[in-house]
Amino acid sequence: MNDDQEKQLVEKILSGDFNAFHVFVDQYKRLVLHITFRMIDNASDREDICQDVFVKAYNNLNKFQFRCKLSTWLGRIAYTTCLNYLEKKRVPLLDDFMPADLTVDHFPSTANEPDILVEKQDIAGLIQTEMKAIPVRYRVVLTLFHLENKTYAEIGDILELPEGTVKSYLFRARQYLKDRLLQRFKKEELIL
Numbered sequence: 001m002n003d004d005q006e007k008q009l010v011e012k013i014l015s016g017d018f019n020a021f022h023v024f025v026d027q028y029k030r031l032v033l034h035i036t037f038r039m040i041d042n043a044s045d046r047e048d049i050c051q052d053v054f055v056k057a058y059n060n061l062n063k064f065q066f067r068c069k070l071s072t073w074l075g076r077i078a079y080t081t082c083l084n085y086l087e088k089k090r091v092p093l094l095d096d097f098m099p100a101d102l103t104v105d106h107f108p109s110t111a112n113e114p115d116i117l118v119e120k121q122d123i124a125g126l127i128q129t130e131m132k133a134i135p136v137r138y139r140v141v142l143t144l145f146h147l148e149n150k151t152y153a154e155i156g157d158i159l160e161l162p163e164g165t166v167k168s169y170l171f172r173a174r175q176y177l178k179d180r181l182l183q184r185f186k187k188e189e190l191i192l
Contacts, residue, residue, distance in 0.1 A: 001027060001070070001071075003066070003069075006066070006069070006070045007066065009023060009024055009027075009070075010061060010064060010070070013058070013061055014061060014062055021058060024054075024057075025054055028070070028071060028074050029050070030148075031071055031074065031075055031078070031148055032050050032053050032054070032074065032075075032078045033050060034143045034144070034147055034148060035075060035078040035079055035082060035140060035143065035144075036049050036050050036053070036078060036082055038131075038136070038139045038140055038143050039079075039082040039083075039086065039136055039139075039140065040082055040085060040086070045085065049078075049081055049082060049085055050078075052081055053074070053077050053078045053081050056077050056081065057073075057074055057077055060077075068154075068157050069154065071148075071150075071154075072150075072154045072157045072158055075144070075148075075150075075154075075157075075158035076157065076158045076159075076160070079140065079158055079159060086136075127177065127181070130177055130180045130181055130184075131177065133176075133180060134173055134176055134177060137159065137169055138169055138170075138172060138173035138176065139173070140159065141155055141159070141166060141169040141170050141173055142170065142173045142174070142177075144158065145170055152166045152167055152170075
């Protein structure tokens with residue numbers, strides 16, 4: 001969604017167009033889900049938090065000043081809402097649950113042979129499992145960069161971190177994930 005489309009959508013929502021808010025939710029629900037699912041392990045709490053994020057966005061949309069992308073602003077609301085939940089519940093930040101219906105496919109290929117597809121799914125499952133052990137900030141940075149295709153600057157805005165810290169977190173997250181995978185498997189087992 002470009003800047004003009006975002007402005008038009010916000011104006012429609014602010015003027016009371018409920019269908020425009022549905023478009024807003026449809027447009028950004030994946031982003032909110034990715035952040036929430038990486039940080040919160042309880043399924044019913046995740047649903048409540050996602051709803052809370054959109055309610056907060058709706059209630060504060062009149063304060064949005066287009067200094068950043070709408071997705072960045074909403075991502076920051078989602079991240080902060082999750083952090084507040086974790087703080088309130090005193091949930092350890094290293095615990096995580098990634099539902100099986102969220103897949104991470106970092107291994108694009110034109111090959112459609114069933115055995116290769118099964119191997120890719122197995123590796124994606126391994127990555128999901130190993131991501132559970134990565135600290136929350138690293139998981140969120142990986143998710144925003146690889147699944148949401150956010151830039152370093154956008155991730156920095158969402159997490160309220162300097163761009164250099166985002167790059168460092170992304171490097172550390174990748175290294176941590178690689179090290180954990182190599183501890184469990186031989187390198188040739190992970191290469192397709």
